[in-house]
Amino acid sequence: xxxxxxxxxxxxxxxxxxxxxxxxxxxxxxxxxxxxxxxxxxxxxxxxxxxxxxxxxxxxxxxxxxxxxxxxxxxxxxxxxxxxxxxxxxxxxxxxxxxxxxxxxxxxxxxxxxxxxxxx
Numbered sequence: 001x002x003x004x005x006x007x008x009x010x011x012x013x014x015x016x017x018x019x020x021x022x023x024x025x026x027x028x029x030x031x032x033x034x035x036x037x038x039x040x041x042x043x044x045x046x047x048x049x050x051x052x053x054x055x056x057x058x059x060x061x062x063x064x065x066x067x068x069x070x071x072x073x074x075x076x077x078x079x080x081x082x083x084x085x086x087x088x089x090x091x092x093x094x095x096x097x098x099x100x101x102x103x104x105x106x107x108x109x110x111x112x113x114x115x116x117x118x119x120x
Contacts, residue, residue, distance in 0.1 A: 035076035039083055040097040042070045047093035051075070055086075072097075080105065 013019070035054055043051075043059075048071060051059055055075045063073045077083035084105050087094050096103045 034078055036079070037077050037083075037099070038074050039077050039087070039099065039102055040072070040074055041087065042066060042072050042095040042097060043090070044070055044093040047090055050090060050093075070095075077102075084109070 031054065048056075048059055058075045059071070059073045062075075063071045066072050077086075080099075080102050083096075083102055087096050087102075087106055088109060096106050
């Protein structure tokens with residue numbers, strides 16, 4: 001905030017208003033609408049600490065080890081575009097297995113980056 005103006009207006013919440021309960025319901029509704037899809041990934045064990053919030057909780061709930069030591073998990077995603085950026089940030093420490101559109105988008109970006117760095 002850069003500026004504050006105090007007004008003469010007053011607000012009184014309804015008599016039986018439960019702020020904590022209201023906030024809890026609001027947060028639950030927000031989070032239920034936030035993650036509209038899921039991604040199946042393989043992630044290097046040392047990179048799991050980079051996952052936060054719902055992704056970290058989902059990893060704890062759905063993680064299964066692969067024979068090579070990587071971890072396979074179903075993670076909630078907000079959107080394909082958002083997940084694209086999140087998973088690219090993990091670099092070579094993640095492999096997106098699905099959905100196919102997300103895997104294709106990550107692969108296309110990696111190919112473009114490889115071409116950029118190979119030619120320069």
